[in-house]
Each structure stands twice: as structure tokens, then as C-alpha cells.
Amino acid sequence: MRPLSRPSMSKARRARIWDRDGGVCYLCGVKVALEEDWDVEHRIPWALSFDDSDENLxxxxxxxxHAEKTKGDVKRIAKAKRQAGETGQQKRRREKGGSIPSRPFHKGQKRAWPKRKLR
Structure with missing residues (x-):
């Protein structure tokens, strides 16, 4: 079963991942200086795998x-949802438990533009 939200990460867990990786960015291979901003990143996006284990961080x-990888991840996640058949409309329909009503066509309504004659 999918968790509703990710728990916040403790400082001890961040330090453990830093020590394991030696402070090296896994995306570019450059050592992250202590004064630089850094994140603990999911190798396989959480929205695709729901894996929050240390091996995936x-x-x-x-x-x-991290910002560049996240841009690509957003596209991959959207594609996976499309392939799974879960579009926004389908999600709303599933959540409501029924179909989304459509607007009916009005009979006898005149066109707003004249009909073109073929030559």
C-alpha cells in the first residue's frame, strides 16, 4: 500500500547518507563542500517507486x-501515470466514484458563422 506522505528526514539519517557517499554528488561526481547547499536525493523518484530506503537516497x-534531475523526473512521472491510464480526468472520476457529466448539445441552435459554399 502506498504511503500518504513521506516522513521528514532526521539529521542523523542525512549524516549517515553523507558519510556513506563520502560527500560526493552522485549526479556529477564532484565533492560537495560543507558550505554548499545540498540535498538527499532519491535515485529513483519517490513518486515512481515509493522507496524511501537509504539505498535509494x-x-x-x-x-x-538536483534541480535539473527533478525537471526530468517530473516528465518521467507524468509519462508513467499516462501509461498507467491515470489522467487528471480519470483520477477525478475515480475519486468521485462515477463519471464526469458532460454538457448536452442544444438542438435547433443556429451556427454563429455562415456555412461556406463549396466551389
Whole structure:
């Protein structure tokens, strides 16, 4: 079963992941300086795997590397949802427990533009 939200990460867990990776960004391979902003990044996006284990987490530069990977992850997640058949409309329909009503066509309504004659 999918968890509703991710728990916040403790400082001890962040330190453990930093020590395991040696403070090296797994995306670019450059050592992250202590004064730089850095994140603990999911190697496989959480929205795809729901894996929050230490094996799926790694150190990444916050500004460049993590931000760029997240842009690509958003596209991959959207594609996976489309392939699974869960579009926004389908999700709303499932949550409501029924179909989304459509607007009926009005009979006898005149066109707003004249009908073109073929030559």
C-alpha cells in the first residue's frame, strides 16, 4: 500500500547518507563542500517507486544537479501515470466514484458563422 506522505528526514539519517557517499554528488561526481547547499536525493523518484530506503537516497548539489534531475523526473512521472491510464480526468472520476457529466448539445441552435459554399 502506498504511503500518504513521506516522513521528514532526521539529521542523523542525512549524516549517515553523507558519510556513506563520502560527500560526493552522485549526479556529477564532484565533492560537495560543507558550505554548499545540498540535498538527499532519491535515485529513483519517490513518486515512481515509493522507496524511501537509504539505498535509494544519495547526496546531490541542491541548485544545479538536483534541480535539473527533478525537471526530468517530473516528465518521467507524468509519462508513467499516462501509461498507467491515470489522467487528471480519470483520477477525478475515480475519486468521485462515477463519471464526469458532460454538457448536452442544444438542438435547433443556429451556427454563429455562415456555412461556406463549396466551389
Amino acid at each position: 544519495a547526496v546531490a548539489h541542491k541548485a544545479g544537479c
